[in-house]
Amino acid sequence: MRRSDRLFEMIQILRDGRLHRAQDMADRLGVAVRTVYRDMDTLMTSGVPVIGERGLGYAMTAPITLPPLNLSxxxxxxxxxxxxxxxxxxxxxxxxxxxxxxxxxxxxxxxxxxxxPTGWGFATYPFKDAAAGFAHLPTLRAAIRSRQKLRMTYTNLGRETAERVIRPLKMEYWGRLWTCTAWCEYCNDFMVFRIDRMDDIKLLPSLFVEEQGKTLIDHMARLKAGENIASD
Incomplete structure (x- = not known):
């Protein structure tokens, strides 16, 4: 039995919430007790809600296990x-x-x-920072769908503020932070903007047509070729 399959079976055993001895699990899975100890340590460090210790037994503490979900x-x-x-x-x-x-x-x-980018994550960017950009998501989503340019005020990592006109191409979620990949009219290049640093976003009346070198397909081709896309 592969280790990943064994870990899954251990979770199924523990789901009843009762205390299970390592020896009993070892007998059921056909492995050594020492293997059960190592696997339980792995489950605990992976965040699976299991309590217990060697010599006493193990039990799962979470009362609810959700089935797999597909989220838009x-x-x-x-x-x-x-x-x-x-x-x-x-x-x-x-x-x-x-x-x-x-x-x-x-x-x-x-x-x-x-x-x-290195360092993006919860410890560096707490929820309150990410929440600052939530109000802009509907506008950005609408602009991407309608191919509409945006004018915005943007504060970069150096705390410098400037006005930019962009062609928003896509939004991405990076673990509590959202970014917008766009063609920046000021930089005349692709840029990745943190949405929580955007302000005063306004839809411009004119629609933009796809031009060679400025489309999402062009952006993806540059990434595939190993080019770095600037972030601000």
Whole structure:
């Protein structure tokens, strides 16, 4: 039995909430007790809600196990917003629960996307920072669908503020942060903007037509070729 399959079987054994001795699990799975100890340590460090220790037994503490879910980007956005609100609540236990839930969601998000810049994550960007950009998501989504230019005020990482006109191409979620990949008219190049640093976003009346070198397909081709796309 592969280790991944064995770990899954262990979770199924523990789901009844009762205390299970390592020896009993070892006999059931056909492995050594020492193997059960190592696997239980792995489950615990992976965030599976298991309590217990060697010589006493193990039990799962979470009363609810959800089935697999398929979420749309808008549903993920709604979940993100809810965690942001709870993460800023005065209840320390709820704050910790929001952090734990966010980590679990991050762990199962698809990985078929470009790696985020080093250091992006909960510890560096708390929920309150990410929540600052939630109000802009509907406008950006509408602009992407209608191919409409946007004028915005943007504050970069150096705390410098400038007005930009962009052609928004796509939004992406990077573990509590949303970004917008766009063609920047000022830079005359593709740029990746953090949505929480946008302000005073306005839809411009004119629509943009796709021009060679400025489309999402061109952007993806440059990424595939190994080119770095600037972020601001």
């Amino acid at each position: 980007m808008i549903e993920l956005e709604a979940l993100h917003l809810g965690m942001a609100v709870v993460g800023q609540a005065g209840d320390a236990e709820l704050q910790q629960a929001a952090r734990s839930l966010s980590a679990k969601i991050d762990a199962v998000l698809p990985e078929d996307r470009s790696a985020p």
